[in-house]
Amino acid sequence: xxxxxxRMLQLTAAGVAAGFFHHKVVAETQAITTxxxxxxxxxxxxxxxNFNENSLxxxxxxxxxxxxxxxxxxxxxxxxxxGLIEDIAKRFNLNTExxxxxxxxxEAIEAVIAGWIQQANEKKQAVQVIAPDPTFGIYEDYAxxxxxxVVKVPLKEDLSFDLKAIRAAADQFDGMxxxxxxxxxNPTALLTPNSQLAPWLDNIxxxxxxxxxxxxxxxxxxxxxxxxxxxxxxKGTEHLAVTRTFSKLYALAGLRIGYMVAAxxxxxxxxxxxxxDNTNLTAAVAARATxxxxxxxxxxxxxxxxxxRMVMKALDELGLTYIPSxxxxxxxxxxxxxxxxxxxxxxxxxxxxxxxxPLTNYNRLTLGTPEEMAYVIEVWKTFRQxxxx
Numbered sequence: 001x002x003x004x005x006x007r008m009l010q011l012t013a014a015g016v017a018a019g020f021f022h023h024k025v026v027a028e029t030q031a032i033t034t035x036x037x038x039x040x041x042x043x044x045x046x047x048x049x050n051f052n053e054n055s056l057x058x059x060x061x062x063x064x065x066x067x068x069x070x071x072x073x074x075x076x077x078x079x080x081x082x083g084l085i086e087d088i089a090k091r092f093n094l095n096t097e098x099x100x101x102x103x104x105x106x107e108a109i110e111a112v113i114a115g116w117i118q119q120a121n122e123k124k125q126a127v128q129v130i131a132p133d134p135t136f137g138i139y140e141d142y143a144x145x146x147x148x149x150v151v152k153v154p155l156k157e158d159l160s161f162d163l164k165a166i167r168a169a170a171d172q173f174d175g176m177x178x179x180x181x182x183x184x185x186n187p188t189a190l191l192t193p194n195s196q197l198a199p200w201l202d203n204i205x206x207x208x209x210x211x212x213x214x215x216x217x218x219x220x221x222x223x224x225x226x227x228x229x230x231x232x233x234x235k236g237t238e239h240l241a242v243t244r245t246f247s248k249l250y251a252l253a254g255l256r257i258g259y260m261v262a263a264x265x266x267x268x269x270x271x272x273x274x275x276x277d278n279t280n281l282t283a284a285v286a287a288r289a290t291x292x293x294x295x296x297x298x299x300x301x302x303x304x305x306x307x308x309r310m311v312m313k314a315l316d317e318l319g320l321t322y323i324p325s326x327x328x329x330x331x332x333x334x335x336x337x338x339x340x341x342x343x344x345x346x347x348x349x350x351x352x353x354x355x356x357x358p359l360t361n362y363n364r365l366t367l368g369t370p371e372e373m374a375y376v377i378e379v380w381k382t383f384r385q386x387x388x389x
Contacts, residue, residue, distance in 0.1 A: 038371035041349040047372055050351045052186070052216075052329045054251035055368035056303060058286065059296035062252065065289035066282045077281035084284045087291050088259060092230050097264045100271045103278045105215055105245035105258030106138055109180075111273035112241045112260060113142045116178050116209045119269065125207075126175030132161045134356040136186040136213060143178075159188045159323055159331075159359075163196055170208050182213040183229075184220055187356045187364040189325035191220050194227035201232045204239045212242045216327035218249040218297070219304060223326060236263045241270065246283075248328060249300050250290045255283040304328045307367040314377040318384060329353070329366045335389050338363050344388055348379045 041047040069080070081101065089096045102108030113129065120127035129143040133152035143150050153166045161181065170177035184191045197212075204210055212229040220226040229242045241262040247253035257279065262270060290296065308325055315322050315332055322332035334341045338355040341363055345352050353364030367373065383389035 038369075038375065041375070043349055046346070046349040046351050047368065047375065048351050049366040049368055049372070049376070050353050050364075051253070052248060052327070052364075052366045053253050054249060054300055054328070055366070055372060056251060056296075056300055058251045059290050059293045061289040061293045061296065062286035065285040069281055069285045073281060075281075076277070077279060077284050080281060080284040080288065081279045084257075084279070084288050084291075085259075087288050088261075091291060092228075092261070093234060094230065094261060095264070098233055098261050098267055100260050100262075100267060100274050101279050102243075102258045102260060102274060104247060104253075104256040105213070105243045105260070107274065107278060108243040108258050108260035109139060109211065109213065110142045112211050112243065112262075112270055113139060113178060113180075114146065115270040115273040116176065116211075117143075117146050117148055118273070120176040123176075126173070127178065128173055128175065129178045129180060130166055130169050131180040132166065132185070134187060134359060135180070136182050136215070139180040139211070154358075155188070160190055161185070161192050161196075163192075163200070167200065171205070173207075176207050176209060178209045178211060180211045180213065182215065184216045184326040186215065186327070187329070187353060187359075187362075188323045188331045189216070189327040189329050190323050190331075191223065191226055191326035193225040195225070197229070198227070201229060201237065201240065204237065206239070208239060210240045212240070214242055215245045215248055217244060219301065219328055220326040226326070230261055233261050233263055238263050238266055241266060246287045246290065249297060250287065251300065252283065252286055252290065255280070255286055257283040257287045303369055304367050306370050307373045310370060310373045310377065311365070311367065314380060318380060318389065320389070325367075329364055331359075331362050331364050333361055334363050337361070341388075344383065345379070348382075350376060350379060 085096050085099050085101065088094070088099050100108065100111070102111065117127055128149050128151055129139060130151045130153065131139055133154055140150050151169050153162055153169060156162045166179060170179060181192070201210065214228060217228055229240065232240055233242060241260055243258065243260045245258035247258065260270070308330065311330055312322065320333050322330055338360045342352050356362065356364065380389055
């Protein structure tokens with residue numbers, strides 16, 4: 001790797017010195033088509049590697065779509081909203097009646113949980129929410145707000161889902177169990193193979209409700225072990241909902257646009273729990289443009305793959321363990337506590353993922369551009385010299 005090591009190693013534990021410098025980075029693992037200029041992060045403009053965003057930024061096609069539609073901001077976005085639903089249906093071979101848009105996938109997750117809780121209440125059934133632990137925790141907030149108990153099932157030793165224990169918790173409950181599964185999981189980026197999920201999806205018991213969060217599914221597409229749960233929606237499987245987002249690969253986190261899919265009978269009920277007029281014009285047109293921009297999506301995946309290879313190589317050289325990643329982040333071991341590690345990284349103007357108890361000796365790192373990862377790797381080497389990593 002060609003990088004200004006001397007300048008990098010001038011960084012101090014107190015933080016990056018004021019000012020900027022530029023350097024070129026060429027990744028070792030694969031040639032990058034064009035060298036790009038990287039600006040050293042500062043306290044005012046830190047390197048944000050904490051929320052699994054796409055560091056490339058939104059596509060030019062999305063930017064142009066927003067500009068082209070700004071003069072329509074005085075109108076309601078119904079036609080573009082309907083157009084986005086049609087585009088999603090076409091992309092995934094679904095019917096428009098299978099799709100509900102959300103203000104990010106977070107709203108879609110809330111709608112599914114709220115809908116199924118209401119369904120249980122209408123049937124006068126007890127209800128609980130079950131999820132692996134740790135995972136993306138917003139489901140718990142939505143359950144707690146409705147006074148519904150949450151059962152957390154610890155991950156297995158290899159940090160995979162303990163599906164046997166999760167299913168047992170549902171089978172043994174006298175009432176409805178809402179099971180939340182994020183695949184690939186957040187924070188581990190570990191994929192749950194189709195071979196493990198398919199038997200459950202093929203025969204979902206009447207008192208089970210499966211919510212599959214596929215926020216990072218686009219990064220797993222092409223992996224022979226991965227099959228989207230949308231495949232079962234296409235078959236008309238009931239008691240199943242799948243959520244996705246435009247916040248990750250599609251680089252539209254700030255515009256808040258996501259969606260859920262379910263069989264028509266399921267969606268007809270769940271759609272009423274989505275807020276009315278929840279899709280703004282800019283989000284709809286940007287999502288439509290990005291969905292059609294295959295070159296941008298392929299480049300985003302290529303950059304993520306390149307950065308992943310760089311980070312894994314560095315972690316191997318440092319002797320740090322990590323979980324196989326099927327997403328745009330990597331979960332790796334650290335020395336000491338994740339809170340202290342995050343503070344030290346912030347002193348170098350790098351913001352990393354929050355702690356995920358009980359795995360406090362691990363950190364979640366978003367995979368940014370290869371140039372950004374080269375900077376992180378140099379900081380890691382400095383940490384190793386200081387005995388911090």
